[in-house]
Amino acid sequence: MSTILVLASLTAGEVDSPTLELLTLARDLGAPVALVVGDVPAAAAATLGSYGATAVHAVDCPQLTASLVTARAALVTEMATATGAEVVLVAAGTENAEMAALAAAGLGAALVTDAVAASDVDGSLHVTKVVWAGQHTVEAVVQTPRAVLTVKPNAVAPSPDPMGGCVPAVETRVFVHEAAREAVVTALVPSAATGGPKLTEASVVVAGGRGTGGDFGAVTELA
Amino acid sequence: MPRILTCVKSVPDPADEVAFTADHTIERPASGVVLSPLDEYAVEQALRLREALPGATVSALTVGPPPAEGALRKALQLGADDAYLVADEAITGSDVFGTVQVLAAAVRSLPDVAVVLCGMSSTDGDLGVLPALLAEALGWPLLSMASVVTITETGLQIERTDEVGTRTVEATLPAVVSVTDQSGEVRYPSFKEVMAAKKRTVTTLDLAALGVEPALVGAGAARVQVSAVTRNPDRPPGRVLLDHDGSSVDELLAFLTAN
Numbered sequence: 001m002s003t004i005l006v007l008a009s010l011t012a013g014e015v016d017s018p019t020l021e022l023l024t025l026a027r028d029l030g031a032p033v034a035l036v037v038g039d040v041p042a043a044a045a046a047t048l049g050s051y052g053a054t055a056v057h058a059v060d061c062p063q064l065t066a067s068l069v070t071a072r073a074a075l076v077t078e079m080a081t082a083t084g085a086e087v088v089l090v091a092a093g094t095e096n097a098e099m100a101a102l103a104a105a106g107l108g109a110a111l112v113t114d115a116v117a118a119s120d121v122d123g124s125l126h127v128t129k130v131v132w133a134g135q136h137t138v139e140a141v142v143q144t145p146r147a148v149l150t151v152k153p154n155a156v157a158p159s160p161d162p163m164g165g166c167v168p169a170v171e172t173r174v175f176v177h178e179a180a181r182e183a184v185v186t187a188l189v190p191s192a193a194t195g196g197p198k199l200t201e202a203s204v205v206v207a208g209g210r211g212t213g214g215d216f217g218a219v220t221e222l223a
Numbered sequence: 224m225p226r227i228l229t230c231v232k233s234v235p236d237p238a239d240e241v242a243f244t245a246d247h248t249i250e251r252p253a254s255g256v257v258l259s260p261l262d263e264y265a266v267e268q269a270l271r272l273r274e275a276l277p278g279a280t281v282s283a284l285t286v287g288p289p290p291a292e293g294a295l296r297k298a299l300q301l302g303a304d305d306a307y308l309v310a311d312e313a314i315t316g317s318d319v320f321g322t323v324q325v326l327a328a329a330v331r332s333l334p335d336v337a338v339v340l341c342g343m344s345s346t347d348g349d350l351g352v353l354p355a356l357l358a359e360a361l362g363w364p365l366l367s368m369a370s371v372v373t374i375t376e377t378g379l380q381i382e383r384t385d386e387v388g389t390r391t392v393e394a395t396l397p398a399v400v401s402v403t404d405q406s407g408e409v410r411y412p413s414f415k416e417v418m419a420a421k422k423r424t425v426t427t428l429d430l431a432a433l434g435v436e437p438a439l440v441g442a443g444a445a446r447v448q449v450s451a452v453t454r455n456p457d458r459p460p461g462r463v464l465l466d467h468d469g470s471s472v473d474e475l476l477a478f479l480t481a482n
Contacts, residue, residue, distance in 0.1 A: 068365060068366075068367070068383075068390070068392050069355060069365065069367075070359075070365070093385075093386055094351065094368060094385045094386065095385055095386055095387060097350065097351050097352050098351070098352055098355040098365075098367060100352075101319070101350070101352035101355050101356050102355055102356070102359055104320075104446075105320065105356055105359055109446070110446035110447045111319070111320075111350075111352070111446065111447075112447060113350050113351075113352070126450075127447070130455070131349065132241050132347075134455060134458075135240075135241070135454065135455060136241070136243075136452050136453065136454055136455060137452070137453045137455055138247075138449055138451070138452050139449070139450045139451040139452075139453075140447045140448060140449045140450060141447065141448050141450050142446070142447055143445065143446055143447060143448055144446045180362060181362070181363070181364055181394075181395065182364050182365075182394070183364040183365055183366050183392050183393065183394040183398070184392065184393050184394070185390050185391070185392050186380075186391050186392070186393055187390065187391035188387070188388055188389070188390050188391075189388050189389045189390075190387070190388040191384075191386065191387070191388045191389075198386075
């Protein structure tokens with residue numbers, strides 16, 4: 001069975017919803033293995049297991065903060081090779097698209113960004129995406145032995161693994177990224193968290209206009 | 224004499240309905256292709272860097288069939304000094320990995336390239352990953368998705384805002400930079416520039432000139448094959464409830480409950 005490496009994300013120690021979607025999709029394609037950059041608390045490992053992760057790799061990298069995208073890409077490439085993964089699944093996004101492309105380059109793998117569906121058809125990986133601002137749906141077939149996909153949020157309905165009961169063991173390791181001449185991140189101002197779901201991950205968006213007079217209490221309640 | 228090289232793409236006019244050929248590639252008619260709107264910001268940034276770097280020149284580079292020259296002509300009108308078109312039948316149907324091989328070979332073939340500038344993504348492919356792959360192919364640092372570009376003593380510094388937050392990133396030259404639509408207003412071509420542009424040269428190169436193996440690019444080398452493209456039905460317009468007397472609240476509740 002194919003190994004599907006899922007780049008799992010935790011927010012405040014909890015597995016985020018795009019990750020649950022990726023694990024659900026990964027189960028259709030093969031045996032999911034979760035990769036977390038950083039620590040994995042026991043409760044998160046249990047959640048990953050309940051959504052089908054057969055193993056969890058918690059990998060830290062001292063060079064991450066100073067690297068724009070190359071260290072994370074190298075880490076994912078290394079883990080994809082180490083786990084023998086045929087497919088790498090990552091949540092869609094600007095940051096992740098660049099990283100996925102570099103990982104695909106490193107693996108000699110195909111790259112599909114913003115996928116909304118994927119399936120194994122007679123041993124070939126078929127991927128669906130939507131292009132031209134939603135006007136066209138494209139079906140494509142991967143030509144290489146390995147593929148890296150970024151998957152749009154809310155494209156897959158997350159569901160727990162009916163057979164997933166065991167908490168997978170968490171393997172930790174440190175990845176050291178050695179770079180030649182690279183860009184260096186010298187400062188970071190994190191984006192302020194509003195405490196609600198991310199706009200790109202929401203399935204329903206409720207908007208308020210001038211009539212609210214600046215008070216969004218009722219709008220938030222409706223949402 | 225540092226050369227600032229801007230990669231540009233000729234794309235179907237985003238305002239038009241896109242058409243696909245029998246082999247599922249985008250139709251790129253000779254008329255109806257424009258300089259990708261996001262690439263205009265890259266050209267603008269190149270011109271600003273030229274103004275700040277003594278002795279610098281701006282070159283525009285594109286890969287595509289002969290009509291792709293249109294994007295180069297527009298770049299020249301905006302103020303680029305010269306332009307290069309890589310056109311070769313064997314490139315047809317290339318994916319981003321193939322395109323990057325051609326671009327990297329072209330960059331390496333030109334002397335004194337200090338900065339390669341790109342737009343944040345093309346309006347037809349919309350992947351946004353070419354700059355990262357190009358930097359990797361050249362072995363140069365990547366300064367991507369910049370909203371601000373500044374020259375420093377040691378090279379370039381950018382500001383980038385994305386899901387993570389706002390980061391300041393620095394690199395020595397030569398480097399690959401991509402800029403977003405927040406990176407500054409694109410100037411209007413002056414009449415003087417438009418007239419001067421007519422005399423500037425577009426040099427055409429092919430794979431043989433660049434030493435690129437045809438087998439590494441084109442549809443045959445593409446890592447994904449498109450099997451079908453279907454037009455989706457237009458979304459029905461949303462319902463608008465106008466409220467004069469408060470009755471729309473019931474209508475809205477009924478709609479929300481039903482859906």
